[in-house]
Amino acid sequence: MAAVMVTAGLLVGCGGDGGGTDTGPVGTTPPAENPASSPASPTTPTTPTTPTTPTTPTTPSPAASGPTTALQLPLEVLGDGLPNTPVVATANLTLDAAGVGAATQLWFQCHRCGFFGPPEFEATRYAPTQIKASLRVLGGVSADNAADIPWVDITDSTVTLADAERVQGGLNRGGLYTVRISYALDANTRARLVNGMNLVQFRFNGTDGESNGFRVIALQVRNAAGQSLATNAVQRDNIALEKDAGKTMSDAVTAGQTLWNGRGLLLKSALTGRSIQAACASCHASDGRDLQYFNYSNHAIVQRSRFHGLSQAQGQQIAAFLRYSLQSVPHVAQAAPWNPPYQPGPGLDSRPLAEWSAGAGLDAVVDSPADAVKALFGQPRDGTALALTQTDVDRVMDATATLNTREVAMPIQFPDWNAYLPAMHPMDIWPSGSAGGAWETGATFAGNGKLDPLGTYKKIGAWFQSHQNPNGVHGDWSHLTPEQRNEIQSLLQPSGFELYAFAGGGRGNHIASSGHYGAQVGAANLQQLASSTNTAREPAAFTTHAFIERAVGSLFQWNVVQHWEWAQRYGLEGNQQWFIGDYDASTKTWKGRGEARGWPFNTVSAFYLAPHMVYQTDTDSSGKVTREWILAWETGNRVGSYYRTNAWYQAQVSINPGAQSDWVNFSVDWPYLTGFDEYLANEIGGTTSAQGTAGLLSRIRLLQARIKSAQYVNNAIPLYVASDTGSLINNRGRFGRGQVLKHLMPTSFMDASSTQGTAYSQFSGLSQLQSGLPLLVLNGALKQFNQVYASTNPADWRRCDPNNNDLGEPEPTAGFAFCVDRSKRALPLLSPGVYGMTSVGDRITPEQKLQYSVWKAQQLGADASRINTLNAWVGRLWP
Template structure:
């Protein structure tokens, strides 16, 4: 019997490895993605060939799907079987998407597995149909990025050569004549639209160019297909012909097209900096969204030697990672590059950058007559060099950036002040709605406020791209600045919490979990786009204490710790000050009592966040972080930390975040010892702390720590 079992296993392996390849050679490869866009009931189908021996072993259908945002949106049919609606009960959602709500949660792209009955797949030709069942007033379709049939052992039946990727470079405009291109541009800028594809949807004041980049460059840049543009045009009340004219205009734009709709803008990953800065916004792609947070560790603590150059560095053994955990990684004078470090948090796709309702339709004359609107530029259009651009006054950002003095504007730092003025103007516009007491939050009010935030973020991207700002940071920050950066804190200002949108039914996505996902995502984007360029001033451009505390808020809802992403943020917080400025400069210099300190690694409130790390990895990180923190402190004579007659006005995190800021790191000495930190490092901490305390006493120094609520985040 043992011999027969052995023969059966070998036969199965031979069948699984050989037959699919033969089938793929005989059939026509399926072109991916499978795009299903249009009205309710729109269906797309694909055909695959499967040999009979393999068909009998199929037990499920695995799908990677972009835009599956609510239950009842998508159904699947195999051959002539029953249609199955995809929801969190009918499919299993893969991590990490499952922890962020699965279908109806935060992630724009999910990997799901649909169980199949025996016999659902037949030997020979199989037809899979994907159907867009109904819109929720926002969606107009979805995309199947990949799929495969799986055996009971989760072995993929279809081989890679059964598929081919669509090449956007082969796309052509529906029309090429100048009249159609002109008509498309005019429709883009001024066509009257309806709010959605729902029956009796009202007309809106905004035009296509108001909720997108004014010239439509975002659709070209992120690779939206002709079919998706036509479908969205019909969704907003235009005809098929008008949609084709708009698509023709978009195809004609002289801008690059490195992105795709499903690849999150600025998603970090290896090799991103090696690409032209014009490609940065396209991100590293979904392939660099990791399945687990701890898979990030080898990219932070890179193993030495040949292992560091291996393509599967993410699978480095723990011993190699531990050996690479050194104080140098945490060095405050260093510059960790988060753009090249992949994470498991999938950032919002471009669709989630776009406002759901334009501020003009949300607030009417209050927006139309506001400084916030004026500082962007008028919503009417003026001819400019053969194209049309928003009318720019001298006071608007557009007018300022279009001036011949752009280089001086950047090198002087005035560009930062102009963006700050625009953000303050947005705060002034929203204040009567979101800061009055009490605010009666509703999904409608939250949607309007959040859409106003998104409008500013999207228009910031538009301006940044048009004027080529991303590669000019070193004109202001010098050679130590980032090779690519933004000049503002608008990504962080896009977090729902920045306008006090509460967790719960009125939160974005209708839940505390999804609301916190968007908080975390926009704060993460801020770290990627502008973490301070070693020019941190007070709490700008990033309030590190608040941002790091937000990891607790997301964990409270997801129950999914992210120690590696947290460590990247912690390192960037330590590296946010100018190495040339000492602690006597309380706004810009190194202040060990003004940011998150090494006690976060041993604080009880943060223990769940680091449980995913082994004891040895946790010990090595704690020891190296503490050593780097001490090394930086010891660079300066103790007297430079104090000023006669002045006391630090520290602010404390909410109690549930734990006591992880402030000067009294030495109080955690027993905890560092219990964590097996090298006794020599603990002794150094004790000696420095004793000397620091003695000098503080001579200055009669006593830091103040007023209570601080999470509403501090609304400063962005």
């Protein structure tokens, strides 16, 4: 098996797992072009060619004299993905004699070193690769003489991941797209190290059908204490230079424009050899600005082009077009394929609006529980012991304030840009001639009239284009009239729901009782292309339900890319109040709602990319649920799936918390967010220190979500609208503060006993960080609960009806309940002087929780005035 070889610093990628636009330094040798990558006919796969001959690396040999050579990063290991021509990248690390003697491990940070997408289902030229990446440490041996040095596959069993990555999913289909890895150097490897230049090689073994490589963004030789030993400097690629070099018009620009927009020119992948209808412009931002903004390299564009069946020359033309046509897109150095968009961090709001999408970078992801608490409560992360006061806690746990979730560093890594990009374009899932209709012309599926989300989105884009401010200031929408604001809000809000209706059904169920929803039609179209050879490898990933998930997931990805493009092209990430608010038709006035920054799309958005929103429930012959909340190909890595659901939910809170809308589920469904913070913590477990830390970090995120949700629901939406006849599911009160009553209960912040046992507080672990901290948080919870509920009129509440099942189960304990009980019962006495709550089937009614909150808070020593305020309201609810 031959390999294409490149030197350190050469590669950066675009789309899939590579996806991007970064070229390497002048004078390096590009990977040899594989003739098999030329476009194929729509029906006949091209024939694989003889493996290419490896190019010669230009890295100086270890014996070369002269100045130390800098380590160039990122090290991009990208190619067309064909397993018969793996890509090898070589890096150099210089050690002195002391470093040679002390070296024990190779440490590196890798962007997408594992596979994350669904396994390939179509016929392929070669078997899809199972292990994506390999490495070997050559030390002082030149690459030309390294044939006898074995490659080591990078797997969870051969390397050691940092704790957060290891216990939250690992490499393949794990929770984090960028991971920190240590590889222990054995005696044979250490014997190859020399006083001088030492070589390390990474290999991309081939594609799974979706990815075309990975990136090493940091690389060190370390001693046992974790200290870096290499003495040569690190030089990072400057993508601004590539952008500057591409500002000149040429014939390549014109050719590249044609290729970028050309339909029917691409292969699904070089592995399948099947032609698709989607163009480059179909899955990315239509003008390619995502590749320019997130600083993908020219080389990455070229390699992704080759992955999709174009030649190297054609990929270079596409890169030329993008660089020339997108000169006006601001260069944001922080933006990178591995830096998660919108990752929160201190100071983001003070940066220019154009920089917000880049996020605060991977360094803003918090690993320490103490630092996570400090970040949440606005304390400096200075290495000192945690020492919060009640004033510090109350300042943040305030339902009348606005917690800035864009600037609070979070203990979770947001998804990278590649996770936004559609695995398949809707036009290739619902092509012309599909049953019920096609993506490009609209469709009629079971239970719905004609649906044309593409037409709707074109209309929205045209509206923004025609209504830009005449002053020419990007992102200034202050000129809009109240009528215009209402007009665009009326277009945006239903657009995501039309798209969802195109798929049909609801979360976990896209199967119609009669006829077929769009998700079923799309799944059937994809299944017709399935190869028994590939589907036999992992049967559970190729069921009808799994194909429904492929269709639904790609549809939601396409949706969010449209949102990002609108936000960037038209500067919509500023004042949300310009686009989200209440219009009074009688007075023709507008009352805006929202935060200083955020997407104005109060509809189906990033939240819906979570596996928990995409999955299709599996059941057995008796109707018993056998799989839910995770995707079909994630059954072996539930914790990784839960992490990614958490990441999308948390990202939505930063990108667009929804501006206290009537539609509490859009853009953030607060009960889902808080529920998965708990689910992930429980799934991780706590038998090891690393698991305990990860679980505590998840619960700190839960605390943030409880705080933010209290602020979010502290609005003027009625508690219950008696005149809203019909099912309770449509009552306006369901979208107000009543729905989260159970989540903001003080019982959610304390150990709570019932007739079925004791539920321990999710926040008791905070005492490990600071003695007495759980009590400070309980006091904060009492404060925010009283702010949201204690002033409400008991007559305004709906009283629970045990016989009403509109919400899917008896109303008093239903998941979406927004009522209080008709009467109260005395708390049961569990033992002398110790009360509990009456619990049936692990469900407890609001009146039991409220009474217990008063009693237990007193026992715990909570603030008396806050307890009295709560007790007085409970007395008014049930005199």
